[in-house]
Amino acid sequence: MPASVNRKAGTSNKLIGVLAAKDLWHDWRTTGVLLCVVVSIVTPLLILLGLKQGVINTQRQLLLNDPCNLEIKMQGNGYNLPPSWFEDKTKDPRIQFIIPITRFLTNDISIRDSQNNTESVDLIATAEGDPLLKMARLEAPADDQEVIITHSLAQRLHLQANGKLNTVLSRDHGKEQASATLKIKAILPEYGCLQRSAVLTRLSFLLAVEDYKQGLNIALFRPQDKEAESKVPAAEENPEKRVPSMLRRDQYEDGLLSCQKTFTPNFSEYRVFIDYQGEHHKQMPFYDPMRPFDGDKMESADTPKPEPVVNKRASYARARIFAKTLDDVPQLADELRSGKEGMEIISKVYEIEKIRQLDRFLNILLMVVSLIGMVGGGFALGGNFLLSIDGKRGQIAQMRLLGLSKQHIGIFLGIQGTLITSCAFIVITILALISQWIAEQYGKEILGAMIETGITEIRIFHLAGFDYLLAYLVTLMFTGLVIVVATRQANKIHPGEQLREL
Amino acid sequence: MIEIDELYCTRGNSGQTFTIHVPHLRINAGELVAVTGVSGSGKSTLLEILGLILPPQTGVMRLNLAQTNIDITRLWLDDPAKLDTLRMRHLGFVLQTGGLLPFLSAKDNILLPKQLIEQDATWSQDLQNLADILEIRDLLEKKPRQLSIGERQRVAIARALAHSPPLLLADEPTSALDPMRAEEVMRLFVDLIRSQQRTAIIVTHDYPWIGRLDMREVRATLETGGKIACFR
Secondary structure: OOHHHHOOOOOOHHHHHHHHHHHHHHOHHHHHHHHHHHHHHHHHHHHHHHHHHHHHHHHHHHHHHOHHHHEEEEOOOOOOEOHHHHHHHHHOOOEEEEEEEOOHHHOEEEEEOOOOOEEEEEEEEEOOOOHHHHHOOOOOOOOOOEEEEEHHHHHHHOOOOOOEEEEEEEEOOOOEEEEEEEEEEEEEOOEOOEOOOEEEEEHHHHHHHHHHHOOOOOOOOEEOOHHHHHOOOOOOOOHHHHHHHHOOHHHOOOOEEEEOOOOOOOHHHOOOEEEEOOEOOOOOEOOOOOOOOOHHHHHOOOOOOOOOOOOOOOOEOEEEEEEOOOOHHHHHHHHHHHOOOOOOEEOOHHHHHHHHHHHHHHHHHHHHHHHHHHHHHHHHHHHHHHHHHHHOHHHHHHHHHOOOOHHHHHHHHHHHHHHHHHHHHHHHHHHHHHHHHHHHHHHHHHOHHHHHOOOOOOOOOOOOHHHHHHHHHHHHHHHHHHHHHHHHHHOOOOOOHHHHHO | OEEEEEEEEEEEOOOOEEEEEEEEEEEOOOOEEEEEOOOOOOHHHHHHHHOOOOOOOEEEEEEEEOOEEEEHHHHHHHOOHHHHHHHHHHEEEEOOOOOOOOOOOHHHHHHHHHHHHOOOOOOOHHHHHHHHHOOOHHHOOOOHHHOOHHHHHHHHHHHHHHOOOOEEEEEOOOOOOOHHHHHHHHHHHHHHHHHOOOEEEEEOOOHHHHHHOOOEEEEEEEEOOOOEEEEO
16 A cells, blocks of 8 residues: 555645635625525524513613612511621622611601791611612712702702701600701612602611600700700709610610710700710710710710710611612512511512513523524525535536545535635624614614613613624534535535536 | 456446446556547446546456555455545546636646645646646636636646646547547647656547557447446
8 A cells, every 4th residue: 555545635624725715706696695594594583682682681771770679678667677687688698788777657857948848758778888879879978967868859849969958856746846957968869769758868867866756865956946955954963864764775785874964065066975784984976865065074084085886776677678689689578578577578579570571581482483593594504505515516526536535525515604604694793783773773762761760771782792602603503514414415426427427 | 557357347226237347457557548439338437447436346456556556446345535545646637628626717726636635735837837838828817617628628637637646537538629629639638648657548439549649449348238348
């Protein structure tokens, strides 16, 4: 056996590739037909996928952009939620934000407008990380003097950011009233589920309001009538006897020991310092029993400076909970409902489920259309490819006569299939981008109202680079199957045909 | 170069079969052989067997290539894929109407057999000389469909000789040409084969040239009512 027989032919795949490309270029009509077949199968499927993803993503975006959809609202007048419950929930990766709130009956405050009219609005506890604030890129109130108000409230009472908010609190069936002037830090844009008038404050403010309504005197709130002010016990009176009567013991983990003197350089800066059992001399700024404070004594070495610590409670009535994602909402809501608390929960599960159902429906639709398209298109592509091979029998026979093996013919057809698919995909991508542009033009008109609501990314059509890549690879795989069949057909062509037919 | 003994090859269905029989054939290196016979006498079938594209059913066929004697009958049974390589390296074909690849220019068609063997093959001076002898220098950039039949045949001859194969097989290379042009092309072909000392087997109907061109004749004779063609 000569070495040349055993030696592999030097035929390179590059040369086969050049021959394949030249053949496609030369026979451009057939190439064009094959290219059109691929384009006509894949483009509608890709556009359908783009529309499906666009519509669903926009719906999801609409849900996501309104952070209220992530909220799991507790109904009922209150539960007994200890701090440990909140600690557990904070550790739950499905929860992005949680903050205690008070009972329904105590979470409102009256706002006095310039005409001296008052109206009651909701108080909502907030803090850094609150999705309502994050979405609006707002910072939480820095102290109890600052609040954020909703767009609705600002519009109705003609309030503006950095302006003043006059609040009025009443108790004892309106016989006793107090007021506080707060700074409006910012105005919260209108969200789907927060279109009402509301004031967002720090938790400590909300607790102070609750305490005031329960009979405590709070430094933050200035008594409205002089008579009430005159009722305030004198500094010499024993506060230890009075304060415990105003504070419920279960509101404090360690129990109240004593109340120190107060001072009155400015009414709004009233402070009472309460010592807790086991924390000797640790003091907290707290409720005002309306007593003058001995400022000198406060500065003395015996009395350390107070630290601003949020009031502690043994338990809280309710909580504002925000799930991390839409998909976490149903599960979290179910868990809270079925937990030992048996909470009454309201969430947007129904809306979320509707989107999921639409997603599932469109997935099935896409799958059915894809299947029909792929099977029909496969036959069309396969048929056309086989016809084209039949038309090139002499050419293939000639190539075999020149010594190209069956494997070479397979590579030749494989390269042609890849080139046709790749060229078709350039056309497909251009057509898909044009479709996207058209869909977005119409989409913006259709969904213009949604854009006004602050949603920045409205898409009726959405295809990511990955989608194009995946579609290309699937088409290539599909073309590959056609090529396998075509190669089997081509390899049935006998090189001798070239000798006989010409 | 070629040794054939008692070779049989049958084609067709059970009802209508046609068999070719080569009892004994020796073709030496540098020899020029004309295979003749009436139409349908199996000349092309014999050429297919010699061209390593049709396996003989019985008998012995050996090819002496690159100073090695190869049992072709055995190779068909053991490793038929190697026959493609043998064909690519050692055989050159000239067909009735050229058999050029339509998507390549005349130049690329001529260069292709060389490129199939050597990856870096380029248009050499030898190929240029060959093109000059065959008077196709001005046709090199043209596609086959732009050439006349005579021009295509001359390009096909150049392609068959381009990679210097020791054995050339031609199937009625001048049948599509007018008699004047046919003799001119055939003479050119034969002269080139002789000048390059190649072995050639040419299927032809043009009996007068066989003598004029000093070719050895192997004739097909129909036997058994035309069902068997015997080549002697």
